[in-house]
Structure formats: structure tokens, C-alpha cells
Amino acid sequence: MLKEIIGLSLIAYLLGAIPFGLLICKLKGHDLRKTGSGNIGATNVYRGLGFKYAFLVFCLDAAKGYLPVYLSFFLSDHPYVHISIGFIAIIGHSLTIFSGFKGGKGAATGLGVLLALAPDVFVILFVIAILLMFGTKYVSVATISCSILAPILLLILDYPEVYVFFIGIICLFILWRHKANIERLLKGQENKIR
16 A cells, blocks of 8 residues: 555656646747746746647646546545645646756646545635636736635535645645745736736
8 A cells, every 4th residue: 555655656746747838838839938937837828828728738737636636545545645645746746857846836736636635625716716817817816815715615615624734735835836926916016817
């Protein structure tokens, strides 16, 4: 059992580390590091290549979080295993070995983890995120708001305490990755989506 969990942890990191945003943009002859914020996530892909490719990257990045956590349910019934595998996938995405440990901010991959752990919370947050993005034109506002709401919703909907605690830790990590966005929002300098 332990050997399988260690193996899945390695898979979770390596899968999470695949920089889909960079790869897709490179295939299209576009240097994502020289676009907008230079980040490799879906928002920056949107700035460089438009909605179609941004949506593709979002789905692929979310799948990196969903798939290993889904597989973890076949190895163990323990919630610590599920949440740990999800966290490793997010670390892989944010600190990817394939791009000098400079990856995305973890939001899409975090949503994928949440989809595997708590589908109802995922749906609620997804709807809130869409409404906030269209209402404010800021992706960062949607991400920051959903990161704050995720552990609260897990608590309200009576999910295991370990989920609430560790999703809270993951959300703090995502918020920390968005510290520059928060500073720009406070200064009124954050980029809006078209």
C-alpha cells in the first residue's frame, strides 16, 4: 500500500508539473513568458491566444489535479491520502521541474482537486467564479474569492475536518501565489479581461 501511495505521489507531481500553457503556446509559435504577467496559466494564455486555447489549458490544468486524487480513492479510504495527493499535484503545477520551478498559481489545478474531493463545492465555486469574472472583469477577484470560500463551504457542507483544514492550507498557498495580483487590485492596476 505504501509503495503504491509513494508511486502515485510521484505521478501526481510529474503530471502536475506538465506546463500545458507553455507547451500549447509554443506549438502555436507564441512565447507565453513574454505575454502579460509571464505566468503559464490559463489567464495568460487567454491574453496571448484567446479564449479557445485558454479554456483548453484550464481544462488540462484542472485534470492534473482531478486525476491523481480520483486514483487515490482506489488506493485508500483515508482522506489524508486523498488531500495529500491533491496538494502534491498543485505543488507540481506551481513549482514545475520542467520550467525551472516557475509554474502557475495553482487555481485551475486546485479546482480539479476540489472536483474529485467535493463535486458540489466545485460546482458552487465554479458558478461564483464565472459570475465574478463577468461582473468584475478580473480573474484574480474570482480566484481570490473562491480561495476564501472553499474551506468555508466544505465546513458548512460537513466534509471531513481534514478536507477543511488542508483545503484551507492549499487556498492560503494559492492566495500567497496571488500576492502580486492583490497588490495590483489594491492600487487599481490589475489587468482586466476583455
